[in-house]
Amino acid sequence: MAHGRRAALPPGGFVPTERLLDCVHCGLCQTACPTYLTLGTEADSPRGRIHLMRALQEGRLTLDADAVGYLDRCLGCRGCETACPSGVAYGELIEAVRPWVEARYRRPLPERWRRRLIVRALTTPRLLRALVTPLRALDRLGLLASGRALAARVVPGARLLPTSVPPRAAPPSAIAAGDARAAPVHLVPGCVMPELCGDTVRSTARVLAANGWRVIVPPAVGCCGALALHAGERGAALAAARRTLDALVAAAPTDDGPPIVVTAAGCGAMMKGWGALFTEDPARAAAAASVAHRVRDATELLASRPLRVPAALPPRRVAYHDPCHLAHAQGIRDAPRALLAAIPGVTLVAMEDEDLCCGSAGHYNVMQPAMARTLVARKVAAIRASGVDLVATANAGCALQLAAGLRAAALAIPVRHVVELLAEAYDRY
Ligand code: SF4
Ligand code: SF4
Structure with missing residues (x-):
C-alpha cells in the first residue's frame, strides 16, 4: 500500500491502516496465544489474525465463514500484547474489527439468535435474574447438580453453572459498608456479578470497609458495555456504557471524585479505556477519560495502601491464576499476589502458564465451548501438577471456568476470588 494513504481510515475500514502495519511479523507473540498453542495454525495466531484483518480492510479477502471463524476463535485475552516487543495494540484491533464484521457478515439465523440471546441474558439484570432464580430454587432443594447435568445436554454453557448459586448481591443501599467518616469509594457491582457472584461483591464491600473505606454503590450504575462490545455489538455497548458513565458522573461530578472500584477484570479494562468508545461523543469522551483515571480493580486499590493484617487461615498451598483482562489488559499481576501473601496460612505456589487464558474470556466459554473446554483442561x-490445595484468582468469570474444569476432571480443589479469602480471614477476628 502507498505510504500516502497510510494515515487515513480507508472507506469502509475499521482502523487506520498504520495500526495494522505496526506488526512486523516477528512471530514473538505466537507462543503466548492460547489458540495458536492449541491449533498450531497461523491463521489462529495473533500475527495471522492481524494479517487477515489487513487483507479484509484492503479488500483482498472475502469476509466468509472461514475468516469470521478465525476472528471468532480469538479470546481477546491480549496475551499477545504482553509478548509483543513492537507495542502492537492488538486488543484495539480485535475490538474494532468485531463490530465491522457484525455489520457486514450475515451469520446463519440460529447462530445470530444464539449470540444475541447470550449477550442479552448476561447484560440484562432482570432477564438474568429470571434465569438464575429457578437455579437458586433447585440449589435449595439439593437438585442443582442433576439440573446442571441435564441442562448441559441441551446448552453446553450450563456446565459452567456453579455447584451452588449464592444469594444475589443485596441492593446498593445494603451493600454499602464502612464508617460514615471514612474515605468514600464508589463500587460498581456490574451486570452479571450481583446475580451470579454475589459472594464476591459482598466480600469486596466487607474487605474495603475493613480497610478503612466507606463503600457507596452509586444509584443506576450497571453494565459497562464490555460483554456487548466483545460480541461486536457496538450500539448495545455504547448504550450500556453511557448509562453507567452518566451515573458515575452524577455521583461525583468533579475530576477528583473517589476511587471507582470494580470486581470484574473485564469491566476494569473496559472502563479504563472507555474514552475510545465515545469517539463520536466528545463531551462523554472527556467525562469517560476523567472517570477512567479513578477506576481501580479491587485488588489494585487494596494493595495500594497498608493492608489491615488478616487473621490466619488454615494452612493451604495456593496457586494464583492471572485473569487476562487484569494481567494483560491492565498490567496488574503483583497486587493480587501481594494480598494473598499477606494472609497467614497461605503459601503461594508457582504454577505453569499462570497467565495463559483459562477459556473464560467474558462470554467466550458459552460462544466457543469446545475451545474453552480444551483451554481449561x-x-x-x-493445577494438578502444582500440587496445590486451592486456586485463587481475581475475576469471577475465571473462577467459574476453572471450577467447571476441575469438576469435569473430578479434582476436589476449590477456586476462590482473592477478596473472598481476605473476607474469610477478617471474619476470623
Ligand atoms: S488476544 Fe489472545 S487469542 Fe487473540 S490473538 Fe491475542 S493471544 Fe491469541
Ligand atoms: S503482533 Fe508483535 S510480536 Fe506478534 S508478530 Fe506482530 S510485531 Fe511480532
Whole structure:
C-alpha cells in the first residue's frame, strides 16, 4: 500500500491502516496465544489474525465463514500484547474489527439468535435474574447438580453453572459498608456479578470497609458495555456504557471524585479505556477519560495502601491464576499476589502458564465451548501438577471456568476470588 494513504481510515475500514502495519511479523507473540498453542495454525495466531484483518480492510479477502471463524476463535485475552516487543495494540484491533464484521457478515439465523440471546441474558439484570432464580430454587432443594447435568445436554454453557448459586448481591443501599467518616469509594457491582457472584461483591464491600473505606454503590450504575462490545455489538455497548458513565458522573461530578472500584477484570479494562468508545461523543469522551483515571480493580486499590493484617487461615498451598483482562489488559499481576501473601496460612505456589487464558474470556466459554473446554483442561493439568490445595484468582468469570474444569476432571480443589479469602480471614477476628 502507498505510504500516502497510510494515515487515513480507508472507506469502509475499521482502523487506520498504520495500526495494522505496526506488526512486523516477528512471530514473538505466537507462543503466548492460547489458540495458536492449541491449533498450531497461523491463521489462529495473533500475527495471522492481524494479517487477515489487513487483507479484509484492503479488500483482498472475502469476509466468509472461514475468516469470521478465525476472528471468532480469538479470546481477546491480549496475551499477545504482553509478548509483543513492537507495542502492537492488538486488543484495539480485535475490538474494532468485531463490530465491522457484525455489520457486514450475515451469520446463519440460529447462530445470530444464539449470540444475541447470550449477550442479552448476561447484560440484562432482570432477564438474568429470571434465569438464575429457578437455579437458586433447585440449589435449595439439593437438585442443582442433576439440573446442571441435564441442562448441559441441551446448552453446553450450563456446565459452567456453579455447584451452588449464592444469594444475589443485596441492593446498593445494603451493600454499602464502612464508617460514615471514612474515605468514600464508589463500587460498581456490574451486570452479571450481583446475580451470579454475589459472594464476591459482598466480600469486596466487607474487605474495603475493613480497610478503612466507606463503600457507596452509586444509584443506576450497571453494565459497562464490555460483554456487548466483545460480541461486536457496538450500539448495545455504547448504550450500556453511557448509562453507567452518566451515573458515575452524577455521583461525583468533579475530576477528583473517589476511587471507582470494580470486581470484574473485564469491566476494569473496559472502563479504563472507555474514552475510545465515545469517539463520536466528545463531551462523554472527556467525562469517560476523567472517570477512567479513578477506576481501580479491587485488588489494585487494596494493595495500594497498608493492608489491615488478616487473621490466619488454615494452612493451604495456593496457586494464583492471572485473569487476562487484569494481567494483560491492565498490567496488574503483583497486587493480587501481594494480598494473598499477606494472609497467614497461605503459601503461594508457582504454577505453569499462570497467565495463559483459562477459556473464560467474558462470554467466550458459552460462544466457543469446545475451545474453552480444551483451554481449561490445559489449565487443570497445570493445577494438578502444582500440587496445590486451592486456586485463587481475581475475576469471577475465571473462577467459574476453572471450577467447571476441575469438576469435569473430578479434582476436589476449590477456586476462590482473592477478596473472598481476605473476607474469610477478617471474619476470623
Ligand atoms: S488476544 Fe489472545 S487469542 Fe487473540 S490473538 Fe491475542 S493471544 Fe491469541
Ligand atoms: S503482533 Fe508483535 S510480536 Fe506478534 S508478530 Fe506482530 S510485531 Fe511480532
